[in-house]
Amino acid sequence: MAIVVQKYGGSSVADVERIGIVADRVAATKASGRDVVVVVSAMGDTTDELLALARRVSPNPSRRELDMLLTAGERIAMALLSMALQERGVPAVSFTGSQSGIMTNDAHTNARIVEVRPFRVQDELARGKVVIVAGYQGVSYKREVTTLGRGGSDTTAVALAAALGAEGCEIYSDVAGVYSADPRVVPEAQRLAEISYEEMQELAEAGARVLNAQAVEFAKARNIAIYARATAGGDEETVVRRHAPRAPGCVVGIASETGLVLLCLARGDLGELVPLLERLDARPACGKQLRFEGPLGASLVLSLEDLHDFEALRADLRAHLPGVSVVEGIGAVSAIGAGINASFHNVRKAIRLLDELETPVLGVATSSFRISLLIEEAKVPDAVRRLHRGLVETT
Amino acid sequence: MAIVVQKYGGSSVADVERIGIVADRVAATKASGRDVVVVVSAMGDTTDELLALARRVSPNPSRRELDMLLTAGERIAMALLSMALQERGVPAVSFTGSQSGIMTNDAHTNARIVEVRPFRVQDELARGKVVIVAGYQGVSYKREVTTLGRGGSDTTAVALAAALGAEGCEIYSDVAGVYSADPRVVPEAQRLAEISYEEMQELAEAGARVLNAQAVEFAKARNIAIYARATAGGDEETVVRRHAPRAPGCVVGIASETGLVLLCLARGDLGELVPLLERLDARPACGKQLRFEGPLGASLVLSLEDLHDFEALRADLRAHLPGVSVVEGIGAVSAIGAGINASFHNVRKAIRLLDELETPVLGVATSSFRISLLIEEAKVPDAVRRLHRGLVETT
Numbered sequence: 001m002a003i004v005v006q007k008y009g010g011s012s013v014a015d016v017e018r019i020g021i022v023a024d025r026v027a028a029t030k031a032s033g034r035d036v037v038v039v040v041s042a043m044g045d046t047t048d049e050l051l052a053l054a055r056r057v058s059p060n061p062s063r064r065e066l067d068m069l070l071t072a073g074e075r076i077a078m079a080l081l082s083m084a085l086q087e088r089g090v091p092a093v094s095f096t097g098s099q100s101g102i103m104t105n106d107a108h109t110n111a112r113i114v115e116v117r118p119f120r121v122q123d124e125l126a127r128g129k130v131v132i133v134a135g136y137q138g139v140s141y142k143r144e145v146t147t148l149g150r151g152g153s154d155t156t157a158v159a160l161a162a163a164l165g166a167e168g169c170e171i172y173s174d175v176a177g178v179y180s181a182d183p184r185v186v187p188e189a190q191r192l193a194e195i196s197y198e199e200m201q202e203l204a205e206a207g208a209r210v211l212n213a214q215a216v217e218f219a220k221a222r223n224i225a226i227y228a229r230a231t232a233g234g235d236e237e238t239v240v241r242r243h244a245p246r247a248p249g250c251v252v253g254i255a256s257e258t259g260l261v262l263l264c265l266a267r268g269d270l271g272e273l274v275p276l277l278e279r280l281d282a283r284p285a286c287g288k289q290l291r292f293e294g295p296l297g298a299s300l301v302l303s304l305e306d307l308h309d310f311e312a313l314r315a316d317l318r319a320h321l322p323g324v325s326v327v328e329g330i331g332a333v334s335a336i337g338a339g340i341n342a343s344f345h346n347v348r349k350a351i352r353l354l355d356e357l358e359t360p361v362l363g364v365a366t367s368s369f370r371i372s373l374l375i376e377e378a379k380v381p382d383a384v385r386r387l388h389r390g391l392v393e394t395t
Numbered sequence: 396m397a398i399v400v401q402k403y404g405g406s407s408v409a410d411v412e413r414i415g416i417v418a419d420r421v422a423a424t425k426a427s428g429r430d431v432v433v434v435v436s437a438m439g440d441t442t443d444e445l446l447a448l449a450r451r452v453s454p455n456p457s458r459r460e461l462d463m464l465l466t467a468g469e470r471i472a473m474a475l476l477s478m479a480l481q482e483r484g485v486p487a488v489s490f491t492g493s494q495s496g497i498m499t500n501d502a503h504t505n506a507r508i509v510e511v512r513p514f515r516v517q518d519e520l521a522r523g524k525v526v527i528v529a530g531y532q533g534v535s536y537k538r539e540v541t542t543l544g545r546g547g548s549d550t551t552a553v554a555l556a557a558a559l560g561a562e563g564c565e566i567y568s569d570v571a572g573v574y575s576a577d578p579r580v581v582p583e584a585q586r587l588a589e590i591s592y593e594e595m596q597e598l599a600e601a602g603a604r605v606l607n608a609q610a611v612e613f614a615k616a617r618n619i620a621i622y623a624r625a626t627a628g629g630d631e632e633t634v635v636r637r638h639a640p641r642a643p644g645c646v647v648g649i650a651s652e653t654g655l656v657l658l659c660l661a662r663g664d665l666g667e668l669v670p671l672l673e674r675l676d677a678r679p680a681c682g683k684q685l686r687f688e689g690p691l692g693a694s695l696v697l698s699l700e701d702l703h704d705f706e707a708l709r710a711d712l713r714a715h716l717p718g719v720s721v722v723e724g725i726g727a728v729s730a731i732g733a734g735i736n737a738s739f740h741n742v743r744k745a746i747r748l749l750d751e752l753e754t755p756v757l758g759v760a761t762s763s764f765r766i767s768l769l770i771e772e773a774k775v776p777d778a779v780r781r782l783h784r785g786l787v788e789t790t
Binding site for chain 1: 411414415445448449451452453454456457459460461463464466467468470471473474475477478479481482488489491494538540
């Protein structure tokens with residue numbers, strides 16, 4: 001029987017009523033004759049609330065204990081959804097990440113899935129049950145509970161879809177798909193009917209929160225189509241798949257992030273900085289790290305979100321690398337599209353657009369799919385709108 | 396090194412401030428040169444709140460999913476306590492019931508511990524860490540998450556103390572020990588300096604909530620002394636141990652329970668009733684079950700607390716055993732003491748005392764440690780005070 005994996009985010013299961021709506025939708029999918037695996041996040045703001053509790057107990061809590069704490073959230077959501085399905089006469093069973101066979105490395109709070117052994121999920125599907133799986137969590141080869149980082153439930157869903165040979169992976173959220181920019185910032189933003197894995201990955205790494213970058217990477221490796229849809233229903237969706245026909249050099253979207261820190265180093269300091277970062281377990285995601293080393297020295301961008309203990313880093317730098325200057329309040333705007341840098345056209349135009357806004361560009365990084373520009377944090381919303389108008393709406 | 400197991404109940408870890416107080420106490424115990432294992436319950440009313448959420452989703456939720464849901468509670472408390480200890484410079488690590496090796500049968504929501512394999516706990520103690528263990532939960536041989544029933548964290552603590560060869564098991568709560576009756580009902584109730592396992596077990600089974608009956612049974616089997624103390628501190632305690640010197644026939648305490656249901660059956664109906672009860676997974680604890688079968692028929696007492704689906708039982712009875720009458724609003728008062736029934740003196744006196752209160756006795760059951768009297772629920776507080784005055788204060 002065809003298997004479909006559906007993932008519902010925190011706002012889709014924020015209260016008992018919304019859990020009921022999700023249960024109705026899952027029941028309808030099951031009734032259509034498919035086997036259904038449902039991946040859920042924690043209810044509403046549960047994860048942030050637990051995190052706030054932890055910070056009250058300890059300003060810099062151990063990552064291992066944070067993972068133990070935060071995984072309570074999905075446990076509550078998945079058990080309630082399973083009960084709601086059973087109440088509707090649909091046999092269901094919930095499994096933790098560990099019970100579902102989501103094996104990860106031991107990078108607590110930001111673990112990577114290394115293998116999926118979904119034997120218990122398969123057994124229960126064979127018994128005709130809907131299987132609810134806790135998103136965002138796994139178990140390491142050291143038998144420790146781990147979490148996959150923000151947006152990790154998407155990764156759980158795609159990894160399970162791949163391991164189960166599912167026909168597709170449906171990701172439900174408040175928004176009906178992927179847009180050319182955050183519609184709350186850019187009212188003119190358009191839903192993309194299709195987008196390639198690479199473009200989606202770059203958008204996610206550049207700050208778009210609609211889909212998780214690691215999830216897209218998994219989908220690409222196993223060729224799983226992702227359908228991004230609204231929990232509220234409707235036909236609108238974005239399909240993330242291998243080929244998304246588009247004109248070369250076309251800019252598909254603008255993404256942005258804030259809360260960045262720029263470290264400016266004298267020449268040669270980079271070699272000493274790296275061990276300091278490693279000691280603090282600071283692992284900037286590749287999308288959040290711009291690095292230039294030239295005759296004048298090097299600069300490095302870190303995200304506060306990934307820096308669990310910024311104060312410790314600051315103290316370390318003062319003690320060991322007093323020449324490093326730390327600039328806070330940095331943001332980045334990025335334009336994404338396959339072949340975007342085939343010529344210098346787009347990067348030149350982007351810099352000119354920001355110049356018109358009187359926004360100094362503090363750094364530039366490009367890849368074959370992306371142009372990222374570092375600017376002052378406060379300028380980010382205006383810059384996103386300007387780049388969307390100048391690069392997306394015109395092409 | 397000597398090992399001590401300390402258990403802190405839900406009210407002792409109800410908020411971040413109280414978790415800090417517990418962390419200070421644990422840190423002091425560790426500093427005194429002992430290895431410390433801490434068993435925690437869920438914070439405050441978390442378990443009841445989760446249960447209420449479940450009832451909103453489904454009036455009769457699956458017990459397996461209830462266990463998945465409820466075990467989120469201890470997970471939160473134990474991770475926060477571990478962080479609080481680390482914040483105080485005390486190395487600590489938290490483990491779930493499963494990680495601690497608490498193996499149970501598969502009786503969801505009311506599982507029994509069948510074996511404790513505390514290898515990970517021992518490894519971490521050997522590394523000098525305080526080990527925090529989730530109370531109330533275990534894992535079945537089917538690898539399913541289970542819970543031990545109300546008060547089950549006491550059982551976790553005693554079972555771990557036994558498996559680790561601990562020098563004792565300290566149970567911390569709002570009350571400094573075990574009293575001759577609930578002090579909120581009987582202001583004259585006295586703290587018992589010592590009590591035997593058997594007496595404590597009978598008190599707990601008869602409704603005293605201060606210690607869990609299964610926990611005491613475990614302590615008795617392994618000869619572990621239990622020290623019941625107040626989280627707030629102070630020297631007062633009750634020691635539960637093998638020998639508690641006392642005059643024979645002395646009544647040590649009065650306990651009570653409410654929310655009972657009396658089933659009155661015609662002769663021969665009992666054989667048909669039992670399969671109905673089993674089908675509903677109704678497992679009255681031995682202390683809550685009084686059974687008489689005589690020429691007039693049989694009667695059976697069940698506790699609503701153990702009956703997860705009383706409405707289903709009522710419907711079954713109507714359909715299959717229409718002759719059974721169901722009386723709700725029943726309570727029980729019990730007097731406990733070693734040798735209490737060596738003569739008829741105490742049972743005669745108890746019935747006379749209730750008679751003076753104009754409280755009809757609907758049933759009597761006795762054991763070598765206990766006299767239990769069934770009465771109307773509303774009369775229970777008065778009856779407890781009268782029995783305490785007449786049987787405890789006078790001896």
